[in-house]
Amino acid sequence: xxxxxxxxxxxxxxxxxxxxxxxxxxxxxxxxxxxxxxxxxxxxxxxxxxxxxxxxxxxxxxxxxxxxxxxxxxxxxxxxxxxxxxxxxxxxxxxxxxxxxxxxxxxxxxxxxxxxxxxxxxxxxxxxxxxxxxxxxxxxxxxxxxxxxxxxxxxxxxxxxxxxxxxxxxxxxxxxxxxxxxxxxxxxxxxxxxxxxxxxxxxxxxxxxxxxxxxxxxxxxxxxxxxxxxxxxxxxxxxxxxxxxxxxxxxxxxxxxxxxxxxxxxxxxxxxxxxxxxxxxxxxxxxxxxxxxxxxxxxxx
Amino acid sequence: xxxxxxxxxxxxxxxxxxxxxxxxxxxxxxxxxxxxxxxxxxxxxxxxxxxxxxxxxxxxxxxxxxxxxxxxxxxxxxxxxxxxxxxxxxxxxxxxxxxxxxxxxxxxxxxxxxxxxxxxxxxxxxxxxxxxxxxxxxxxxxxxxxxxxxxxxxxxxxxxxxxxxxxxxxxxxxxxxxxxxxxxxxxxxxxxxxxxxxxxxxxxxxxxxxxxxxxxxxxxxxxxxxxxxxxxxxxxxxxxxxxxxxxxxxxxxxxxxxxxxxxxxxxxxxxxxxxxxxxxxxxxxxxxxxxxxxxxxxxxxxxxxxxxxxxxxxxxxxxxxxxxxxxxx
Amino acid sequence: xxxxxxxxxxxxxxxxxxxxxxxxxxxxxxxxxxxxxxxxxxxxxxxxxxxxxxxxxxxxxxxxxxxxxxxxxxxxxxxxxxxxxxxxxxxxxxxxxxxxxxxxxxxxxxxxxxxxxxxxxxxxxxxxxxxxxxxxxxxxxxxxxxxxxxxxxxxxxxxxxxxxxxxxxxxxxxxxxxxxxxxxxxxxxxxxxxxxxxxxxxxxxxxxxxxxxxxxxxxxxxxxxxxxxxxxxxxx
Numbered sequence: 001x002x003x004x005x006x007x008x009x010x011x012x013x014x015x016x017x018x019x020x021x022x023x024x025x026x027x028x029x030x031x032x033x034x035x036x037x038x039x040x041x042x043x044x045x046x047x048x049x050x051x052x053x054x055x056x057x058x059x060x061x062x063x064x065x066x067x068x069x070x071x072x073x074x075x076x077x078x079x080x081x082x083x084x085x086x087x088x089x090x091x092x093x094x095x096x097x098x099x100x101x102x103x104x105x106x107x108x109x110x111x112x113x114x115x116x117x118x119x120x121x122x123x124x125x126x127x128x129x130x131x132x133x134x135x136x137x138x139x140x141x142x143x144x145x146x147x148x149x150x151x152x153x154x155x156x157x158x159x160x161x162x163x164x165x166x167x168x169x170x171x172x173x174x175x176x177x178x179x180x181x182x183x184x185x186x187x188x189x190x191x192x193x194x195x196x197x198x199x200x201x202x203x204x205x206x207x208x209x210x211x212x213x214x215x216x217x218x219x220x221x222x223x224x225x226x227x228x229x230x231x232x233x234x235x236x237x238x239x240x241x242x243x244x245x246x247x248x249x250x251x252x253x254x255x256x257x258x259x260x261x262x263x264x265x266x267x268x269x270x271x272x273x274x275x276x277x278x279x280x281x282x283x284x285x286x287x288x289x290x291x292x293x294x295x296x297x298x299x300x301x
Numbered sequence: 302x303x304x305x306x307x308x309x310x311x312x313x314x315x316x317x318x319x320x321x322x323x324x325x326x327x328x329x330x331x332x333x334x335x336x337x338x339x340x341x342x343x344x345x346x347x348x349x350x351x352x353x354x355x356x357x358x359x360x361x362x363x364x365x366x367x368x369x370x371x372x373x374x375x376x377x378x379x380x381x382x383x384x385x386x387x388x389x390x391x392x393x394x395x396x397x398x399x400x401x402x403x404x405x406x407x408x409x410x411x412x413x414x415x416x417x418x419x420x421x422x423x424x425x426x427x428x429x430x431x432x433x434x435x436x437x438x439x440x441x442x443x444x445x446x447x448x449x450x451x452x453x454x455x456x457x458x459x460x461x462x463x464x465x466x467x468x469x470x471x472x473x474x475x476x477x478x479x480x481x482x483x484x485x486x487x488x489x490x491x492x493x494x495x496x497x498x499x500x501x502x503x504x505x506x507x508x509x510x511x512x513x514x515x516x517x518x519x520x521x522x523x524x525x526x527x528x529x530x531x532x533x534x535x536x537x538x539x540x541x542x543x544x545x546x547x548x549x550x551x552x553x554x555x556x557x558x559x560x561x562x563x564x565x566x567x568x569x570x571x572x573x574x575x576x577x578x579x580x581x582x583x584x585x586x587x588x589x590x591x592x593x594x595x596x597x598x599x600x601x602x603x604x605x606x607x608x609x610x611x612x613x614x615x616x617x618x619x620x621x622x623x624x625x626x627x628x629x630x
Numbered sequence: 631x632x633x634x635x636x637x638x639x640x641x642x643x644x645x646x647x648x649x650x651x652x653x654x655x656x657x658x659x660x661x662x663x664x665x666x667x668x669x670x671x672x673x674x675x676x677x678x679x680x681x682x683x684x685x686x687x688x689x690x691x692x693x694x695x696x697x698x699x700x701x702x703x704x705x706x707x708x709x710x711x712x713x714x715x716x717x718x719x720x721x722x723x724x725x726x727x728x729x730x731x732x733x734x735x736x737x738x739x740x741x742x743x744x745x746x747x748x749x750x751x752x753x754x755x756x757x758x759x760x761x762x763x764x765x766x767x768x769x770x771x772x773x774x775x776x777x778x779x780x781x782x783x784x785x786x787x788x789x790x791x792x793x794x795x796x797x798x799x800x801x802x803x804x805x806x807x808x809x810x811x812x813x814x815x816x817x818x819x820x821x822x823x824x825x826x827x828x829x830x831x832x833x834x835x836x837x838x839x840x841x842x843x844x845x846x847x848x849x850x851x852x853x854x855x856x857x858x859x860x861x862x863x864x865x866x
Contacts (some may be wrong), residue, residue, distance in 0.1 A: 034411075034415070035411030036419070085608060088611060089607055092611060093493060094607065094611040096410075097415075097557070098607050098611060100360075100411070100412060101553055102604055104603070105601070105604035106541075107595060108596055108600025109600040109604065112593040112600060113597060116593045116594075116597070119592075124420075160349050168738065169733055169738075172730065172733060175719075175721070176719055176722065176726075179721045179722070180717075182713065183713070183718070183719055185701045186679065186713065186717070187699075187730045187731055187734070188700075188706060188733065189702055189733060190702050191702065229423055229542070232423075233420045236420070240416060269431075271430060271431045274427040274428075277420055278420040282405055282417065285408065285417065289477040296367075
């Protein structure tokens, strides 16, 4: 029973990490930036969601509100910050680290601003269904209707996303712009806008991750919460496990990471909560530096 | 070259004398801030060496500082070693940690390295809770002792901190400066400029990068021990993720390739909370705003610097002057 | 004259890649641009398609200035550029690469018809339509690149070294296809080539570039017969 519980907790957490990793991959593919502010953007979107819940009372309205809010904010970040960055800081010794520094700065700005606006109050989002575990033959599982709902929603979103990417013109434009921006331009694709769109999609995916991470945890939201530090690191690690360039890789990376953390905490020590992801990351980087689905030598790009 | 070195030594001595008189004139808070500035100067220099010269990014230097601080405190408590030896142990321990991390880092570049060190910065301090030797959440006491009586009865504890930190800063800057102008420094710059070309001219890239990481970590370890000295304790909460970010901010503000600019970043980092306080008081805002204003200012400053003064104020000024000169010609 | 370039100057940083170039290509004509490495051929094409930006000069297409218009908008004006080195997206399938060429029309029915047309021109692409582009041979990739350019129904086709790295037999085939396309679709073509002989043979007129300047413009056959050109570029 322990095993099953650990598995189910891991897979639910993993689904959320996968969403976060997807948003990292979308951003990486559109602008070749690893966005360290992704978790911060997810946090902000979750606050949008909180405002919607408290005003409109429904989680199911709040979720799309958070997604749209997250998408718009991400699009703005790309249009202002990233474009300025490309213009001013793409040469000299700073060039390699400028995007990292800029997105970290953004993370700080978002955290501080969110703390100023919402920091003092008890910010709480209640999930749409119960988080009490299912019972089988008198034993209560940790797996709950809420966790089931999270899993299903994440799966549906991934399905939609992969359909968009594989079957639509917008998906084709997104992929072409990521792989070969010059050829995309020569084909008449407005690559600048496609990049913005990539960020917007990432913002929406991050918003869902933030909302679910909150209700799957204890329901409260705070700029300094452990949940979001974990989201920050896990999203990155899951994306790296998958290879940073691959959406399927991001999904698998997220699930693998969620399961691994869950099993380590259960069977090794619960005190390894924060160090386990680091060890997993190092192991992956040593065993398979290009990630599961990454192209070789991508790591040096 | 020889003449320049003599000049530098004289400048260092002159700086020391000025600081001596200053520390006699200002109040305790300023002396304490002076000590913090000295600590930041050391920590920022370690980042400048690593990122500016060897081209590697670390968001985990806060964790390396923690390694140095814990090593020093454990040496002090368990082994009762003299204080000067504690600092040496801090350097050594962090350098070993840095060498290990550097071995991993040499295989990674850019964002991968940043993310890995970020995971470390979040993960490592929390590990302290796992070992009773390290004192858990409360942490350990780290007491460097009272100032020697020979300095006079009115020589305060803070002044003593300040003297130790300032001396350490001067020595560190001296050492780093010499390393950077040595063969190793040139090698690092060659690698940062063009890795393939450096490799083709016979430079062992991995070894060179690991060396940079090791030295940088050692310096960060010293800064960590000094930071704990000024606080009096070593605990996980003294080395949050925000510390690692602040150091990077400080390095960028200083100019990522200008070692001499480390002072700028350090002063700004120490000044920001005070500036934020003043601003918050003037506009009479709530406590929420007051506590978060410094963080906001640091981050905003970081973004603005990267966007508009990407190579730092000193370098910017130099470039402008050079341009004027060419125009005149 | 459908394409007019006057006094065009392009810099790469401090280096002047194109220096005061003027040329004109009449509608429906195939112009070969030849010259040695570093003559500025590629830069010229990239400037015409909006990828590079000139420091001076004027470019007009169909009587209107196209200076400062972005590459993605010039496609909509009928200018298609096949850039150097088999310009296909390796990660996408052959079909997707082709779809890319017509994506800006946002008309899937028209796009499908265009694919059918390309496949009749290049049957080999039809056989490999669902394969990833990086599984194709060099010649097939070049066909795909040209196919993608045709998908946008261009009026001006800019081709950069289509013969690069291909076997002689394939080169001949590609050149023949380019000639046929130009004639059947009444395309204006600018063909940049190292393979000067092959290019001049199918071209109507030839332009010789050297160190960023135009040094000769003439009928293609006249250039082939010109002893100076023969010695410098044709190697006999």
